[in-house]
Amino acid sequence: MTVTHRKRTANDAEKDIAESGVKYHCDACSQNITDTVRIRCAICSDFDLCVRCFCSGAELGKHKSWHDYRVMEQHSFPIFDVDWGADEELLLIEGAETFGIGNWQDIADHVGSKTRDECEAHYLQVYVESETWPLPDMHKKFDMDPEAQAARKRQRLAQRVNRVPAPVKAQKPMTSQPANHEIAGYMPGRLEFETEYENEAEQIVKDMMFSEEDTSEEVDLKLMVLEIYNAKLNKRLERRKFVFDRGFLEYKKNQAAEKKRTPKERELLNSMRVFAQLQTSEDYDKFIDGLLKEMHLRERIAELQEFRANGITTLAAGQEYLREKVNRQTSLRHLIRDSSLNDRRNARSLPQRSNMDDSSSPRGSTALGKVVPPVRKPANPLNIQNAEGIHLLTVPEQALCSTLRIFPKSYMIIKEQLLKEHARLGGLKRRQARELIKIDVNKTGKIYDFFVEAGWIQNSDA
Template sequence: MERLASFGNDPFDKPPCRGCSSYLTEPYVKCAECGPPPFLLCLQCFTRGFEYKKHQSDHTYEIMTSDFPVLDPNWTAQEEMALLEAVMDCGFGNWQDVANQMCTKSKEECEKHYMKHFINNPLFASTLLNLKQAEEAQHNETAIPFHPADDPPRPTFDSLLSRDMAGYMPARADFVEEFDNYAEWDLRDIDFVEDDSDILHALKIAVVDIYHSRLKERQRRKKIIRDHGLINLRKFQILERRYPKEVQDLYETMRRFARILGPVEHDKFIESHALEFELRREIKRLQEYRAAGITNFCSARTYDHLKKTRDEERLKRTMLSEVLQYIQDSSACQQWLSRQADIDSGPTPPAPIPSNSGRRSAPPLNLTGLPGTEKLNEKEKELCQMVRLVPGAYLEYKAALVNECNKQGGLRLAQARALIKIDVNKTRKIYDFLIREGYITKA
């Protein structure tokens, strides 16, 4: 019985013979009763009747060889695998390089055989179609990013995250304020009595039908929010960050149409555009390789490495020219060095210079009655008043910066700005305050 033994032609890719420990060359023998791992013997050990532990010389066996035709009588299975490996190494269309790597077939034979049996073969086309359908079926099972069984976050009342979740209460699986929150008011004075006339009774029934339609709309909106994972907004945003910037913009634009498509169809739509973007970027990269005269991926890797090196050298020359531009003027050079130091370390900004424009600054924020004020000390209250930041938002920003500082062992101003998306001046004041009070440390 013949079997396809290995993809490679190198005998060192195969395990050694169990009898003499020599590297196997085709054909060789595999015991059909022992294993796993497979019990392999060379022909010399097999003819001697080699036996080892449970293996006996009278066991059934298989002859392992790839010296037989599969798709074409003139091509062996070993040559078929060598052709596929050569196309993978040299790239599709580089038939001369493929023929040189195979050494047994000409350029024309390689191209004709590959196009006939691997490109225009309906058997392989149907197989690829089945694989694609199976992949789509698997994708359908995992397309919805949020399921009812997931545990949404449980933020404190009136916090920033609570406002992002539109007042959703996980313990009750409901919202503080419903859509069309005052729909029940139309029913509060309706009472069905026996003395009602037919017209009045029909009018009351119509009001109840209208109320039912408003309830259906409320449930429809809840279902959309749950199916698309909009309750856990942070988790939804993390899933969006998997895509490039262009696809993220499309995701944001098409979110309003998600209720029309449904969760699975909407995710399919976004995934298809993400795939299109990747294909366009890959095609552009391949066109760049072709324009540079590159015909295989080995040369492409060298080209990418050299291009990266050239870009780094060009950046260094640009910085050097900028330094030489200011080197003659001592004050301009000092300003340039100070600006570079600000970029690298993010120091505390200098005291603001009073302007003569006559513009009045905003008055301090009144914290009376705001949630979370009791959790602040006097210095933090003063900061929130001057920065005009509600205590709940400040506590969330403070916790985020402290956690990130503990993870990284220090925090830079640029990292703080990337972590909390508010006004840069407010971020700097919060950062400097936390540094000064010892809550966080500089990196």
């Protein structure tokens, strides 16, 4: 079969309009010879000529006029159905092998002279529902004289020419996309996923064959491989059924429902998903509802205990307490934020003040000769009640970290370095502590004094 693509002209537009299926063109003159007798070369691969070019001895490429040939006619005589010719039966089988059973529109386009519904109905009736399945009834006979066959052939050609052109098919998506399906990778028409569980399972059996020469050990081995393959298929079906039953494909609905839950509820659901495979859908929903109810009860009990600890005995007073608590926490966050902003502003403006004082008088002194240090507002204490490692510090250490605005984790590192250096040297000077800890010297000095007062460090300067 030679299929060529060329620009259609007005002469053959009337003949080719609305025509689909396999087409044959003359390799010499490019004439459409689909519905006429054609000459096929028996030596050259896929080389066809029209009768006129064959009679004139056309030679093209490796084809020579003395090559053996075959006369190819349209086998319009019926073999299984009076409305289907042998050539149409052949095209139907070729289309099914090429595009797969079920893709009837592509198969109908391959046949060319039949519609989608006609191809599907004919295949089911002649091949699937045949009494001699899997083969069709091969003993049917149709008494048609040559004139009737010729008349039927002319009728088929007329129907093909006058056929209404099918609408242009939209380009199929190469992969499943959320715009076409509910979830990426899922093919709803086939109830399958692009990447299945154990997606490479078919690789172990695709080349397996049983022959009479196989020994009993080889047969047992192949049967074991098939058993393993069937086990993988069963697991694949179970997982697919699990996805369908739990409604995981409705991702928009699930996402909207998840957004309505609190962060604690989402954390609980994510930690309990592992038990979904061990329960049915109804049992799992009851299990989750029970856990959420328990969590809400525990939160309510803790809330009532907090009311009782603060001397609150009525629910109305408790609601007022919660509102004031939220306001206090909001004010505290704003205070910490404003304090950090002021610290950064003071840090940027401090060098400028020092330069101004130095330029106004020598060495930053006034007319009386006294040094006036720059005035700096002390920073607000840092709230470290919820900081990591707070439980490792004593109450005085917590107060020190809050005053110096140092987090407990950083303080523990500083403490460890100072105590190790003190143990190595047998004593530690203030200057050595400042050289060891590369932070603000004032903060290092206060930490050093605190350790000396606590008796952890022996002052070598004294």
